[in-house]
Amino acid sequence: MDPVEEAKKRQHSILRQVQGELLKNLGKAPTLAPYTPTPQGILDKVLEFAHVGQGDVVYDIGCGDGRLLCSAAEKFGTKGLGWDIEPAAIEDARKLIASKAGVLGHLVEVRCEDITKPEIVAGVDWQAVTVVVMYLSIQGNLTMRPIVLKNVKKGTRVVTVQFGMGDWQPKEKCIVPYEGHHKDSAGIPLFYYEVDDEAQNYRDTDERELREWTMKVSAS
Numbered sequence: 370m371d372p373v374e375e376a377k378k379r380q381h382s383i384l385r386q387v388q389g390e391l392l393k394n395l396g397k398a399p400t401l402a403p404y405t406p407t408p409q410g411i412l413d414k415v416l417e418f419a420h421v422g423q424g425d426v427v428y429d430i431g432c433g434d435g436r437l438l439c440s441a442a443e444k445f446g447t448k449g450l451g452w453d454i455e456p457a458a459i460e461d462a463r464k465l466i467a468s469k470a471g472v473l474g475h476l477v478e479v480r481c482e483d484i485t486k487p488e489i490v491a492g493v494d495w496q497a498v499t500v501v502v503m504y505l506s507i508q509g510n511l512t513m514r515p516i517v518l519k520n521v522k523k524g525t526r527v528v529t530v531q532f533g534m535g536d537w538q539p540k541e542k543c544i545v546p547y548e549g550h551h552k553d554s555a556g557i558p559l560f561y562y563e564v565d566d567e568a569q570n571y572r573d574t575d576e577r578e579l580r581e582w583t584m585k586v587s588a589s
């Protein structure tokens with residue numbers, strides 16, 4: 370078989386397995402995505418694509434080792450807050466923050482919490498954020514979509530990595546070339562959204578929509 374076709378088949382089979390697991394746990398699992406750290410080159414593009422600059426407050430939903438928040442704080446002096454459900458990821462993030470304490474001061478904070486839990490959502494200062502970044506799964510994005518749209522202020526920018534927000538169309542989309550990604554794809558897609566009045570039409574994600582989009586991505 371053509372090696373590209375073979376790689377494509379393998380990639381789809383892995384994706385189907387992952388999506389199958391996510392689907393089994395739909396509505397129950399707190400896990401929005403497995404831990405896959407974003408390479409630095411992609412992070413820089415994410416910050417650029419989100420127009421992150423001085424004065425921004427960045428939230429990273431599923432922050433992993435906190436590299437995006439630290440990068441933004443180092444480059445632009447932005448405040449950052451991240452959540453991750455994985456204690457090991459948060460431990461790494463705290464180490465990274467501590468190793469850069471001289472530069473970052475108290476700009477970056479991470480919390481080991483499940484950001485889908487209503488009591489956690491209720492404790493977040495959503496009015497402070499200006500840029501939300503999410504590198505999750507399609508299911509993860511659709512789970513977070515109503516939480517983000519119901520809470521952030523108008524004008525907040527949202528960038529998602531790899532997967533989009535279902536039928537909420539991005540204002541911009543780009544593909545960051547990345548060789549280490551799948552052999553048969555040009556790179557990693559980034560999606561840029563702005564929370565405006567029109568976005569409020571996508572506040573509610575129901576289970577049917579979650580299933581539809583999850584299946585659509587698995588089949589693509």
Ligand SMILES: C[S@@+](CC[C@H](N)C(=O)[O-])C[C@H]1O[C@@H](n2cnc3c(N)ncnc32)[C@H](O)[C@@H]1O
Binds near residue numbers: 401431433454485505
């Ligand atoms: C694909 S990784 C992205 C990591 C990081 N943002 C980066 O770009 O390097 C997704 C992260 O989301 C975290 N996560 C999954 N479900 C979560 C939840 N319910 N609450 C908080 N974090 C979650 C995972 O543990 C994982 O670290």
